[in-house]
Amino acid sequence: MDIAELNEKIKNESAFIDLLLGEIRKVIVGQKEMIERLIVGLLGNGHILLEGVPGLAKTLAITTLSSAMKAKFQRIQFTPDLLPADLIGTQIYNQKDGNFLIKKGPIFANFILADEINRAPAKVQSALLEAMQERQITIGKETFKLEEPFLVLATQNPIEQEGTYPLPEAQVDRFMLKVKITYPARDEELAIMRQNINNTAKQVQPVISPNDILRGRELIKQIYIDGKIEKYILDIVFASRNPAEFGLNNLVDMINYGGSPRATINLALGAKAMAFIKRRGYVIPEDVRAICHDVLRHRIAVTYEAEAENITPEYIINEILNKVEVP
Amino acid sequence: MVRFLLGAICIFIVVNVQAQTISVAAYTDTTDYLVGDFINYEIEVVTRKNIKVISPILPNTLTQLELITREESISTEDEKSKTTIYKFIIAGYDSVRAVIPPVVVKYRTADDTSFKKIITDSVVIHIHTVPVSTAEEIKDVKSPITIPYNWKWLLLWAAIVLLIIVAGYYSYKKYKQKKSERPVEKKIIIIPPYVKALIALENLESERLWQKGFVKDYHSRITEIIRNYFEERFDLPAMELTTTETIHHLKSIKEKEKILDITYDFLSNADLVKFAKFQPLEQVNEKMMKQAKEIIHSTIPQKPVITEEEIVNA
Secondary structure (H helix, E strand, O other), X not given: OOHHHHHHHHHHHOHHHHHHHHHHHHHOOOOHHHHHHHHHHHHOOOOEEEEOOOOOOHHHHHHHHHHHHOOOEEEEEOOOOOOHHHHHEEEEEEOOOOEEEEEEOOOOOOEEEEEOHHHOOHHHHHHHHHHHHHOEEEEOOEEEEOOOOOEEEEEOOOOOOOOOOOOOHHHHOOOOEEEEOOXXXXXXXXHHXXXXXXXXXXXXXXXXXXXXXXXXXXXXXXXXOOHHHHHHXXXXXXXXXXXXXXXXXXXXXXXXXXXXXXXXXXXXXXXXHHHHHOOOOEOOHHHHHHHHHHHHOOOOEEOHHHHHOOOOHHHHHHHXXXXXXXX | OHHHXXXXXXXXXXXXXXXXXXXXXXXXXXXXXXXXXXXXXXXXXXXXXXXXXXXXXXXXXXXXOEEEEEOOOEEEEOOOEEEEEEEEEEEOOOOEEEEEOOOEEEEEEXXXXXXXXXXXXOEEEEEEOXXXXXXXXOOOOOXXXXXXXXXXXXXXXXXXXXXXXXXXXXXXXXXXXXXXXXXXXXXXXXXXXXXXXXXXXXXXXXXXXXXXXXXXXXHXXXXXXXXXXXXXXXXXXXXXXXXXXXXXXXXOOOOHHHHHHHHHHHHHHHHHHHHOOOOXXXXXXXXXXXXXXXHHHHXXXXXXXXXXXXXXXX
């Protein structure tokens, strides 16, 4: 397809993004980046790990998103005594006819908010992460496909807290993005305060259907990504693995391991989704840079020495972006 | 000979006072001395390990003799006892039979606070004058002895002097050589960023890239030249910045009014060609070159620091 034609098509087909954003902004004040990343996850068919203090409208954002899409939403509070069956469902014996009935768990929804995922033991975490990866659940002998779109939004407590089971690196890697949420700006907080005191929050109406998202995903596949952009993505990921090759000798002793091939895939996917949100039929370096921190921050592990010096993955990503030449 | 043999014999007297507790002995190295000879007088105290001894002092009754110095005491220990030797050097200047009187040694045991005493025996010594023979002839004072030349020493000194001269000569030679080798400081001509950029644009134009069909390469190169120019001219990391970021950074620069819009247009057009397979019209390609030159000309510093000749040479 000609790029101009594709560009025109994307411009027309991505119009629902504005509708969706408009509807979400009726309820959510600020948090533009979080909402944008939610849509990137949705369009990129990935899942999101959220990091931020309580009360920053994480739950409200995802419930609003599901309401605006007329999709099913479930919130699961992860606790130390949670069992995999509490999540995926189980078989119940029916005394009347002597058969086993399948009782589906809360994971059978379009949007899942897995609150405090690291409070649950590893077996529950892996049950969820398996569902995220396979997009299907097996209860007994029966396998159920999860309904699309399926987006898991997991929140994590700081691992220093007692009674938490930190997610293994391999499992964290399965999240497409790790989004950091910060406090709203002063004027945003004023609007939040007024909205809540006066109860002026508007009712969210379903403006798009899950099919719009599925169609958007198909279009994203067609978005043009130039060889120069692909090289730029590879340079960024490889710089996180072999910083010395990119003249980042100061990072050599700071990085334990860099981005995985999943990072490369998700960086390209995320950049395409960003281009779609910006209603473009092609990816530009801005798209890569916009999503880079969210894709890489949970995929770069710093060394003990770096930790001792308060060096964060954020710092490493900034150094990489400041060093790798933009095409 | 007899005197020599007598000198080899040591006299010592041991006094046992409290059995197995302490014993003292006083002695000299010989009994016959010449006037002015040093007399080595020693007091040896053998005690049990738990006994503390106060260093003995020679009595004032030492009238015919003179105490020269008192040396460091020497202590040795075995499993049961401790032996301490107190040394004194005495001299006598008259021909006399002298007596070193008994010396009081004070001591106490570890469990006792009061001091006890033990006394050494006196030591008798004889001090003689030098025997002078009156029968022999009186001789004159001997004349100074001439020391013969020590050729070995002379040779050694000559060698040292020669070595110093040779080392000095070579050091001087090396210093002169270094001085002559010192590189002449080259004059570094700093070419201003705008000159470099204009030359690069001229070169690009002469390559006729877009005319040959390499439109994407042309747009990549022309933006690279301008981004490099921004890096050097405004100290902006433009090579690592996207179009939006470059514009954002330019906003904080004084000359921004002149170049902000034109730069945005220039970079955005190039992005379309580079990343969106956009096939620009010929006029757009030409416009890119004009815009690039305009960006540079609008931001040339007020006082150029280079001459036309230098530009040509560069």
